[in-house]
Amino acid sequence: MxxxxxxxxxxxxxxxxxxxxxxxxxxxxxxxxxxxxxxxxxxxxxxxxxxxxxxxxxxxxxxxxxxxxxQAQAPQPLARAAVQPRWRDPATGYERRQLSPVGFPAPFEMVEVVFPPGQRVAFDNGLRSQPLHQQLWLLQGELQLSLGTQSWHLQAGDCLAMVLNQTLVFSNPGTESARYLLALAALGASLPALPVVFPGEIDD
CATH class of the missing domain: 1.10.260.40 (lambda repressor-like DNA-binding domains)
Structure with a gap:
């Protein structure tokens, strides 16, 4: 599939x-x-x-x-690079790779994104019943972000923490692709005390 x-x-x-x-x-x-x-x-x-x-x-x-x-029937703690789901946005060329093992019970998820230069994408987070906490670590390039009325210009190495409860806009003003790591968790999530051996019918 x-x-x-x-x-x-x-x-x-x-x-x-x-x-x-x-x-x-x-x-x-x-x-x-x-x-x-x-x-x-x-x-x-x-x-x-x-x-x-x-x-x-x-x-x-x-x-x-x-x-x-x-794959969730027998979740494994290791997700090999070759099987990590990858997806490319047909509008912007934005490339997303799911790093976290599918189905593994962790309180957060990790995602890698490669964002092409000159592109922009907006996510309206205002309708969420449970806001997400997100931290973005920029590994390469530069990135302009705005969350509601706040905005930041990130350079490689910068890490930004956000609560996703307003419109979030990503744009790449640079001349090279921006590559960054996202860590996402539901607000109130806590780390498990012990490691576990892991982020969404009626016919019309």
Missing amino acids: TVDELLSAKVRTLRKQRGYTLEVLAQRSGVSRSMISLIERGQTSATAAVLGKLAQALQVPLAALFADER
């Missing part, structure tokens, strides 16, 4: 689990009914901005849309 096929299946499954029709999900997300239908049928590739809206409306972290439940 390709990542796009996985995204299509996850959006449809999560919608049905919540008892949403296409119309309801369209109203909650601000994504048109026709676009959601195309995504669910695998007839179009959703952009990062659209996936962000759908994840909010479905009340799951963006990472949950990339989780493959087929």
Whole structure:
């Protein structure tokens, strides 16, 4: 199953689990009914901005849309580089790699992103029922971020902590790709006392 096929299946499954029709999900997300239908049928590739809206409306972290439940039956603590899910935004060329092992019970998730120069993407986090805490460590290049009315210009090595409860805008004003690491956790999450042997039907 390709990542796009996985995204299509996850959006449809999560919608049905919540008892949403296409119309309801369209109203909650601000994504048109026709676009959601195309995504669910695998007839179009959703952009990062659209996936962000759908994840909010479905009340799951963006990472949950990339989780493959087929691997979650026997979660392993090691995710080899070769099997880490990768996805490329068709609108911006933004590349996302899920680093955390699928299904492993950890209070946070790690993601690597490569963001091309001259590109911009916005995520509206205002609808989340449970805001996420995110820390971004910029490994390469430069990045401009704004969260609500606040903004920051990051250089390689900088680390920024944010609570994702407002519109978040990423842009790369540089001439090279920005590469960064994201660590995400639900507010109130705590580390387990001991390690565990691990981030989102009704037919329409």
